[in-house]
Amino acid sequence: MTFPPFRFAVTCLALAGSAFSAAAAEDPARAGVDFLENKIRPVLVERCFKCHGGEKPQGKLRLDQRHFVLQGGKSGRVVLPGDPSGSLLIWAIRGVDQELSMPPDEKDQLTSEEVQNFVMWIQLGAPFPGAGWGSVLTSATPQPFTPGRDG
C-alpha cells in the first residue's frame, strides 16, 4: 500500500500537543500512560476488543497488550512507535482506505478527535501501563498510574 502525504496527522498533532505538553514536561512516562488511560483505553476496549481481544483475534491482531500491539497482525506491524504516518492502524481508523477501514461497520467509525488521539498516542511511542510487555487491558475504565510499575 502507498501512503498519501500525511498533513492530517501533523495538524492534529499540533492541536493535541499543546494540551499535552504541560503535563509531559513534569513527568513524560506518567503523562504518556495517563494519555493512554484516558483517551485510548476506553476506545480500544469498547470499539476494538470485540474483534481484537484475546479470543479469536481478527486479522491475527490483538490490541489488548503492548506486546501484541507492537507485534502486529497478518499484514505485519501495524503500529510504529513515534511514526503515526507509517502505522497501518492509523490508516485503518481514518477509514480512507476502502480495503481496510476499522471498525468495519461504517456506523461505528471513530470521531476525528478519537483518531487524533491515536495519532498522538503513537507519536508518544504507544505507551501502555505496566513495565515490560505491559498489562493486559480488560476494563474500559481508566486506571491510576502506579509509579515503579508504570514507569
Ligand code: HEC
Ligand atoms: C467487528 C469486528 C472488528 C472490530 C470491532 C474492529 N476490527 Fe479491526 N479487523 C477486523 C477484521 C475482520 C480484520 C481483518 C481484515 C482483513 O484482513 O481484510 C481486521 C484488521 C485490522 C487491522 C489490520 C491487521 C493486519 O495486520 O492486517 C487493524 C490495524 C485493525 N483491524 C485495527 C482495528 C482497530 C484499531 C479497531 C478499533 C477502533 C478495530 N480494528 C475494530 C475486525 C474488526
